[in-house]
Amino acid sequence: xxxxxxxxxxxxxxxxxxxxxxxxxxxxxxxxxxxxxxxxxxxxxxxxxxxxxxxxxxxxxxxxxxxxxxxxxxxxxxxxxxxxxxxxxxxxxxxxxxxxxxxxxxxxxxxxxxxxxxxxxxxxxxxxxxxxxxxxxxxxxxxxxxxxxxxxxxxxxxxxxxxxxxxxxxxxxxxxxxxxxxxxxxxxxxxxxxxxxxxxxxxxxxxxxxxxxx
Amino acid sequence: xxxxxxxxxxxxxxxxxxxxxxxxxxxxxxxxxxxxxxxxxxxxxxxxxxxxxxxxxxxxxxxxxxxxxxxxxxxxxxxxxxxxxxxxxxxxxxxxxxxxxxxxxxxxxxxxxxxxxxxxxxxxxxxxxxxxxxxxxxxxxxxxxxxxxxxxxxxxxxxxxxxxxxxxxxxxxxxxxxxxxxxxxxxxxxxxxxxxxxxxxxxxxxxxxxxxxx
Numbered sequence: 307x308x309x310x311x312x313x314x315x316x317x318x319x320x321x322x323x324x325x326x327x328x329x330x331x332x333x334x335x336x337x338x339x340x341x342x343x344x345x346x347x348x349x350x351x352x353x354x355x356x357x358x359x360x361x362x363x364x365x366x367x368x369x370x371x372x373x374x375x376x377x378x379x380x381x382x383x384x385x386x387x388x389x390x391x392x393x394x395x396x397x398x399x400x401x402x403x404x405x406x407x408x409x410x411x412x413x414x415x416x417x418x419x420x421x422x423x424x425x426x427x428x429x430x431x432x433x434x435x436x437x438x439x440x441x442x443x444x445x446x447x448x449x450x451x452x453x454x455x456x457x458x459x460x461x462x463x464x465x466x467x468x469x470x471x472x473x474x475x476x477x478x479x480x481x482x483x484x485x486x487x488x489x490x491x492x493x494x495x496x497x498x499x500x501x502x503x504x505x506x507x508x509x510x511x512x513x514x515x516x517x518x519x520x
Numbered sequence: 521x522x523x524x525x526x527x528x529x530x531x532x533x534x535x536x537x538x539x540x541x542x543x544x545x546x547x548x549x550x551x552x553x554x555x556x557x558x559x560x561x562x563x564x565x566x567x568x569x570x571x572x573x574x575x576x577x578x579x580x581x582x583x584x585x586x587x588x589x590x591x592x593x594x595x596x597x598x599x600x601x602x603x604x605x606x607x608x609x610x611x612x613x614x615x616x617x618x619x620x621x622x623x624x625x626x627x628x629x630x631x632x633x634x635x636x637x638x639x640x641x642x643x644x645x646x647x648x649x650x651x652x653x654x655x656x657x658x659x660x661x662x663x664x665x666x667x668x669x670x671x672x673x674x675x676x677x678x679x680x681x682x683x684x685x686x687x688x689x690x691x692x693x694x695x696x697x698x699x700x701x702x703x704x705x706x707x708x709x710x711x712x713x714x715x716x717x718x719x720x721x722x723x724x725x726x727x728x729x730x731x732x733x734x
Binding site: 482485504 | 641643644645646647648673676677679680681682683684685686687696697699700701703704705707708709712713715716718719720722
């Protein structure tokens with residue numbers, strides 16, 4: 307039987323650079339799966355359906371919600387966001403690790419359903435830097451950008467409830483830290499039970515060998 | 521005030537290669553301190569006093585033990601081994617991370633005294649490989665080597681009580697895993713409290729700035 311996969315929850319405000327971080331991790335660890343959220347908001351320029359998000363209608367979202375098809379869902383700036391359950395569960399059962407890129411509320415819900423999930427919060431190095439990153443993003447109006455900044459502050463105040471916090475100052479360092487969290491998790495004793503059994507299983511043959519030498 | 525340092529307990533049987541692993545880690549992270557144990561056994565060829573161990577007499581060991589100068593101590597093959605407390609505590613208070621290379625019993629004692637210590641068990645990839653590594657070590661007689669192999673088996677059966685298990689098959693992989701455990705520990709939310717405060721402390725200036733822009 308395969309060891310079930312590990313869920314990594316990754317949160318962080320807009321402007322924390324978590325998308326870039328996740329992309330860099332997946333280039334180095336292509337075996338890890340990234341869950342694609344379903345959303346009811348309009349695609350931003352450059353966002354592809356099925357790659358960044360599944361863009362669906364509000365009616366479709368509510369129908370899926372009724373059917374219990376989401377592992378978690380949330381609303382943000384008037385739109386619905388949800389993590390489809392079936393794909394995540396299939397990946398985990400096949401032994402694959404899965405990344406859920408979800409917000410603070412979603413992280414709380416998933417942690418209740420999947421207590422073994424490892425949660426990681428990505429932060430900018432300072433609020434000033436975050437403000438500049440968001441101001442540089444010219445894809446939305448001033449009011450939305452302001453809401454996003456206040457929302458970012460609210461999210462960051464929850465960072466302490468995560469298992470790990472990564473400060474995304476220099477991308478290269480942040481990627482290495484994210485890789486290390488994933489790598490270290492694989493070395494947790496509870497994830498090594500079968501490997502240890504494998505090492506100890508030939509103990510009898512070694513005892514036999516040494517008694518032959520006496 | 522400095523954040524106190526982190527204790528990493530590293531155990532593993534003779535032949536697991538933990539000494540080499542620790543040496544490789546400390547070359548990459550020279551800021552980490554390695555506690556030098558006090559022992560009453562005779563030095564093996566090539567072992568330097570004060571570098572590998574503090575070689576002391578049994579009388580001296582027992583006097584230190586009476587004075588409560590050991591964080592943990594143990595006997596192994598008739599000799600005493602102990603971790604001097606004062607140096608470790610001084611390092612931790614200065615904010616330095618400290619490695620304790622101690623056996624399974626010592627690890628249990630330290631975990632009781634220092635519950636935040638992170639424990640790592642280093643294993644060979646198989647018992648057969650371990651037997652070969654020990655047979656290749658020609659510095660001791662057959663009887664001692666046999667005791668060491670049985671002791672190794674007894675130690676490895678405790679691996680599951682550690683936080684992390686590293687299989688030392690290819691040294692390079694094992695070193696990367698050890699580095700990752702240390703790096704990931706630095707990202708644990710409880711070790712990032714001050715950093716997060718630092719990020720959020722300029723939140724007011726950003727609010728002021730955005731209200732100016734409205």
